[in-house]
Amino acid sequence: MALNCGIIGIAGCGKTTLFNALSRGRGSGSQMPGRTNLGQIEVPDPRLEAIAAIVKPAKTVPTSLEIVDIPGLTKGGSKVKGGNQFLADIRQCDAIIHVLRCFDDDTVPHMEGSVNPLRDKEIVDLELITSDWETVDKKRSRLQKVAAVGDKDAKRGTDVLTALIEHLENGEPASTFEIHELDRKFMDDCYLLTVKPVIYVCNVDEASALNGNRHTDAVRPVIEAEKREILIAAALAESEIASLDDEADRQEFLKDMGLTEPAVNKLIRAAYKTLKLQTFFTFGPKETRAWTIREGTPAPKAAGTIHSDMERGFIRAEVMKSSDFLELGSEHACKQAGKFNIEGKNYIVQDGDIFHIRFNV
Numbered sequence: 001m002a003l004n005c006g007i008i009g010i011a012g013c014g015k016t017t018l019f020n021a022l023s024r025g026r027g028s029g030s031q032m033p034g035r036t037n038l039g040q041i042e043v044p045d046p047r048l049e050a051i052a053a054i055v056k057p058a059k060t061v062p063t064s065l066e067i068v069d070i071p072g073l074t075k076g077g078s079k080v081k082g083g084n085q086f087l088a089d090i091r092q093c094d095a096i097i098h099v100l101r102c103f104d105d106d107t108v109p110h111m112e113g114s115v116n117p118l119r120d121k122e123i124v125d126l127e128l129i130t131s132d133w134e135t136v137d138k139k140r141s142r143l144q145k146v147a148a149v150g151d152k153d154a155k156r157g158t159d160v161l162t163a164l165i166e167h168l169e170n171g172e173p174a175s176t177f178e179i180h181e182l183d184r185k186f187m188d189d190c191y192l193l194t195v196k197p198v199i200y201v202c203n204v205d206e207a208s209a210l211n212g213n214r215h216t217d218a219v220r221p222v223i224e225a226e227k228r229e230i231l232i233a234a235a236l237a238e239s240e241i242a243s244l245d246d247e248a249d250r251q252e253f254l255k256d257m258g259l260t261e262p263a264v265n266k267l268i269r270a271a272y273k274t275l276k277l278q279t280f281f282t283f284g285p286k287e288t289r290a291w292t293i294r295e296g297t298p299a300p301k302a303a304g305t306i307h308s309d310m311e312r313g314f315i316r317a318e319v320m321k322s323s324d325f326l327e328l329g330s331e332h333a334c335k336q337a338g339k340f341n342i343e344g345k346n347y348i349v350q351d352g353d354i355f356h357i358r359f360n361v
Contacts, residue, residue, distance in 0.1 A: 004066035006093030011072025013101040014203040019069035021238035037069040052288040063290040102202040102215035117219040128193040157186040209234035210258040233263035278351035299347040313361035322352040
């Protein structure tokens, strides 16, 4: 699926280091600061490995998400001609991973002179709000011209956008703007930055990877009050772990840090949840594979993620729950236990379903 998360933050917060940890160096380009980098991240799912252990296919293929490493924002950059040109890249993202610098390191100077994640968050928030204000103001100006000749819908749109501008001027994101569902059309085509779901990552030093530090303690209450998800990650250490080829070495590194799994795994799962995504599985002797769909996807549309012909010629889906399959150990056992169902076009796919599609084209 063409869904992605954009990694943002103030310059020098460790975004690119986190990007490298997430993508394990498989991004496009050189993954260097100052440029937009793209990468694919595998979504960790123990169910896939457990299914493959039973089926023993020739190949196991996890599902993935796209991540975009967006160059650091700067204070006041959105007001300068040519500044923060990468805001357009954020606009194309479905969700935002906002990295906050929560580590002290004299060898890595902070652009504001000191480490203060709350201040950094406010700087980035203001840049996004300012950009949205400009976008909404431009659309309001266009609607005002149409409203001036008597268009009632344009007049309503002008009123709605005027209220939204006042909301933004008060330093509030568009996500908290109360709007009637019928009026949402006036702001939906603005592709506003501050309506996007956000996950915050506190980038800490290795010693703080397990319990955080004074910086994470300061910023956590504010983020939790916004009802946003917050995670702690030592991006540099995670990047080093990701670069190791041997799984035993990676586990030993994690153990030394007091962790049972990389923090980036938690971040990937959080991004998956934030984007309201689900996974279904297919298996056979050649391949066991995980597929990504949105919550609420009907069976034919899910089949289309495998191949467009399957959606076009969809007849039925033969469905097992992965939990039943893993508990009973085989497709035959699921059939014997009444855990194997035939579903039609109106079936809404559930997370963890195992599918076999019947189709004809």
